[in-house]
Amino acid sequence: MFSLSSFLDAFWPLTMAARYTLLVSGLGIALGLVIGAFVCVLALSKSRVWRTVAAVWVSYLRGVPMLVQLLVVFFLLPVIGIDVPAIVGAVVTTAIVASAYISEIWRGAIMALPKGQTEAAIAIGMRPRDSWTRIILPQAVALSIPQLINELILLVKASSLVSVVGVMEITRASQAQAGVTFRPLEAYLAAACLYLAINLCLAALGRWLEHRMAV
Amino acid sequence: MDLSIFTEYGPRLLAGFRLTIICWLLGTVFGAALGLLIAVAQRYGGRSVRWALQTYIELIRGTPFLVQLFLLYYGGPMIGLRLDPLPAGLLGLTIYGSPYFAEIFRSAFRAVPPGLIEAGRAIGMTELAIVRRILLPVGLVSALPALINFSIILTKETVILSIITVPEIMYQTQYMATMTFTFLEGYFTLALFFWAFVEVISRLGRRLERRITRHLIERT
Known part of the structure; x- marks a missing residue:
């Protein structure tokens, strides 16, 4: 039967473990934004070669399940002589996977801007660089905020997979809790509640940002 | 790497791939069916039905698939729901996919021109007939691109079933890797294989989409 006390007891260790969930998804999105910006530049470049590189990058990362990519990175790192804790591999994989989605979000946002914006910038005599930094990018970033928050929510959920390589985040901690107390229902229910709480907060943040950035 | 492991473990991998496809197809069909039911119920249900379904959608979308599977597979027996890995996995996929499918159908229904539905009422169609002959x-048709897109996302979720020991392709790759110590080779081959598989089905999906929506394309 359901035991309320073991359900409540599970929250403390899981909340501690939530730090790693937030670390993996937070660092993942931060690095993903940087790599994604590079990929986006490649995807919008005039050179066909760079565009192909970006297209292959995005297509591979979006076509392969995250769990498989995680294990590839996890087993690849030692082979190429990089000996780091599992959490580093987890963050790297998350960031790389996120970069594919983020570059597409930004490409979409930039393409969605009316052409008149660039034309107007040129018409009033802005240099190309200024038209990018002052006209295109601020608008594109504002446009992409809801989707970026959505991506972050997806990453929080995807970070549950890094439990497989032994990172003590919420899912792994709930497995440990279930193993100790023999109460899997309560442990996993508590984990689900924590994920839900994090994601509801992020969704609220997203709505607030969207409201603020609305022009 | 010794390529002979692929001949030795080929049959296993093939059986795993077959199961992956079965899980994907059944998960998509059942998930879409449940999603459709939810979308229709949300449209015609009362305020409390709509509220309950919206809560369900938020709960499922706010939690990771892996945790849902653990709840179902390991937590289920505590409330008398004892399932083997495969049925648990299929039920999990169905539940996981249903809210996304429901949202796809809901927005597709909203996109149906109200005039069509009013016309149906005007000529005396029952509500059921309107759903069956107009809304659906x-x-x-307008939901098709999003449906195909989400079903492709579901193919990638099926590998998570390996964690609750459903013997699909990931599980079999893991088995081969553990037996022969070919972790990197095994997983990287699986990655390339999945990439090709997803590319193929998205092409097929686009073709299907063009075929079904060809009456909407204006002839020139």
Whole structure:
């Protein structure tokens, strides 16, 4: 039967473990934004070669399940002589996977801007660089905020997979809790509640940002 | 790497791939069916039905698939729901996919021109007939691109079933890797294989999409 006390007891260790969930998804999105910006530049470049590189990058990362990519990175790192804790591999994989989605979000946002914006910038005599930094990018970033928050929510959920390589985040901690107390229902229910709480907060943040950035 | 492991473990991998496809197809069909039911119920249900379904959608979308599977597979027996890995996995996929499918159908139904539905009422169609003859045929066509897109996302979720020991392709790759110590080779081959598989089905999906929506394309 359901035991309320073991359900409540599970929250403390899981909340501690939530730090790693937030670390993996937070660092993942931060690095993903940087790599994604590079990929986006490649995807919008005039050179066909760079565009192909970006297209292959995005297509591979979006076509392969995250769990498989995680294990590839996890087993690849030692082979190429990089000996780091599992959490580093987890963050790297998350960031790389996120970069594919983020570059597409930004490409979409930039393409969605009316052409008149660039034309107007040129018409009033802005240099190309200024038209990018002052006209295109601020608008594109504002446009992409809801989707970026959505991506972050997806990453929080995807970070549950890094439990497989032994990172003590919420899912792994709930497995440990279930193993100790023999109460899997309560442990996993508590984990689900924590994920839900994090994601509801992020969704609220997203709505607030969207409201603020609305022009 | 010794390529002979692929001949030795080929049959296993093939069986795993077959199971992956079965899980994907059944998960998509059942998930879409449940999603459709939810979308229709949300449209015609009262305020409390709509509220309950919206809560369900938020709960499922706010939690990771892996945790849902653990709840179902390991937590289920505590409340008398004892399932083997495969049925648990299929039920999990169905539940996981249903809210996304429901949202796809809901927005597709909203996109059906109200005039069509009013016309149906005006000529005396029952509500059921309106759903069957107007809402579904028109809505399904406009939902198709999103449906295909989400079903492709579901293919990638099926590998998570390996964690609750459903013997699909990931599980079999893991088995081969553990037996022969070919972790990197095994997983990287699986990655390339999945990439090709997803590319193929998305092409097929686009072709299907063009075929079904060809009556909407204006002839020139």
